[in-house]
Amino acid sequence: MKKRLFSAVQPSGNLHLGNYLGAIKQWVTLQEDYEAIFCVVDLHAITVPQDPATLRKKTLEIVKMYLAAGINPEKCTLFVQSQVEEHTELAWVLNTISKNGDLTKMTQFKDKSGMDFERIEAELKAALVDIAYESSGVPGRTKDDFRILVMKSGKNIIDIFQTMKEDFNSVGTGLFDYPVLMAADILLYDTTVVPVGKDQMQHIELARTLARRFNERFGETFVVPEGKLSTEGALIMGLDDPSKKMSKSAESVYNSIALTDDAETVRKKIKKAVTDSGSEIVYSDEKPALQNLINIYTLLSGKTKEDVQTMYQDKGYGDFKNDLAEVVVNFLAPFQERLKNISDEEVLEILKAGADKAKRIAEQKMLAVRKNVGFLS
Numbered sequence: 057m058k059k060r061l062f063s064a065v066q067p068s069g070n071l072h073l074g075n076y077l078g079a080i081k082q083w084v085t086l087q088e089d090y091e092a093i094f095c096v097v098d099l100h101a102i103t104v105p106q107d108p109a110t111l112r113k114k115t116l117e118i119v120k121m122y123l124a125a126g127i128n129p130e131k132c133t134l135f136v137q138s139q140v141e142e143h144t145e146l147a148w149v150l151n152t153i154s155k156n157g158d159l160t161k162m163t164q165f166k167d168k169s170g171m172d173f174e175r176i177e178a179e180l181k182a183a184l185v186d187i188a189y190e191s192s193g194v195p196g197r198t199k200d201d202f203r204i205l206v207m208k209s210g211k212n213i214i215d216i217f218q219t220m221k222e223d224f225n226s227v228g229t230g231l232f233d234y235p236v237l238m239a240a241d242i243l244l245y246d247t248t249v250v251p252v253g254k255d256q257m258q259h260i261e262l263a264r265t266l267a268r269r270f271n272e273r274f275g276e277t278f279v280v281p282e283g284k285l286s287t288e289g290a291l292i293m294g295l296d297d298p299s300k301k302m303s304k305s306a307e308s309v310y311n312s313i314a315l316t317d318d319a320e321t322v323r324k325k326i327k328k329a330v331t332d333s334g335s336e337i338v339y340s341d342e343k344p345a346l347q348n349l350i351n352i353y354t355l356l357s358g359k360t361k362e363d364v365q366t367m368y369q370d371k372g373y374g375d376f377k378n379d380l381a382e383v384v385v386n387f388l389a390p391f392q393e394r395l396k397n398i399s400d401e402e403v404l405e406i407l408k409a410g411a412d413k414a415k416r417i418a419e420q421k422m423l424a425v426r427k428n429v430g431f432l433s
């Protein structure tokens with residue numbers, strides 16, 4: 057029996073090289089050795105506002121991208137999350153064993169909501185230290201002086217609290233709860249392996265926690281899954297800032313290379329990509345921007361880091377970037393050609409068969425969940 061694998065992408069924004077190198081590229085290899093299930097998670101996408109027509113279009117486009125990248129529906133199950141209702145049902149059940157404290161720790165939530173309890177706590181402590189420091193050891197201070205001081209520094213504390221309250225009140229409940237739905241996606245299928253980029257590992261850790269917690273409380277029901285990272289592709293960084301991940305929601309178009317970018321755009325973006333000081337082409341932690349570009353080069357060309365270092369021993373960034381642009385273009389051109397030739401009808405048919413197959417597994421798992429939780433059958 058092959059082990060089961062599950063992974064997914066959200067149909068929001070434009071898929072970029074990070075999504076491909078961090079996730080989809082390894083799926084193509086893994087579908088040979090695992091019983092693979094690949095999903096397009098539209099329920100996750102609506103945790104931020106989506107235009108309905110665009111969402112429909114994007115959902116189909118992501119499936120086409122899976123297919124163009126080499127995902128083979130004969131070898132795996134390919135479906136859209138909202139077409140298998142069990143995902144939302146299990147998410148609800150898992151909500152009841154999730155803790156807010158687990159969810160407020162999630163980096164993605166902190167980034168998107170601006171709420172970070174550790175940071176807020178540190179700010180509050182600093183404001184209190186200010187009060188204590190200012191009010192200590194100054195002889196002759198009156199009670200009124202002290203009152204003024206507390207009002208002044210105390211205002212700081214009230215401001216911090218109010219910002220936190222506003223951030224909390226404005227963040228969508230779905231966005232907060234997002235990782236629980238992701239846990240449901242994974243646990244519904246007795247998944248053993250979840251191949252993702254590094255940014256998703258914390259969410260997988262939560263899925264593991266919830267599986268264990270549920271099993272302890274209601275009896276063995278879920279397999280505890282494991283995340284699987286691709287090596288150098290685990291986190292592709294932004295071309296405009298190597299300290300941040302390449303992201304669909306980045307502000308600058310120069311952050312990422314979309315899988316639909318044409319050759320001219322790719323060349324322009326790579327030309328503009330930031331580089332490090334010095335001019336040597338070496339793979340080192342001291343040169344994070346170059347390291348990221350070399351990772352992209354090696355992952356798309358099949359060459360090793362050592363090959364690249366040798367090839368550019370006597371050359372500079374200009375030559376390297378020109379060649380990297382061609383490596384990317386040579387990967388994207390046939391990919392985009394395949395993409396263009398996949399019809400909506402073909403995709404809809406694959407998705408229908410995929411949802412039927414996924415549903416059969418999901419239904420069985422929900423029968424067990426319902427029974428173990430104590431619902432009437």
Ligand code: TYM
Nearest residue numbers: 063064065066074075078079238252253290291292301302
């Ligand atoms: P999403 O749609 O943000 O990203 C899809 C996949 O791409 C990876 N990725 C990256 N890898 C390397 N470098 C980057 N810069 C980069 N940016 C994104 C992500 O790690 C991911 O593997 N919550 C998930 C979708 C999801 C899911 C699931 C994944 C929902 N349910 C169940 C696995 C299993 C997400 O938003 O991925």
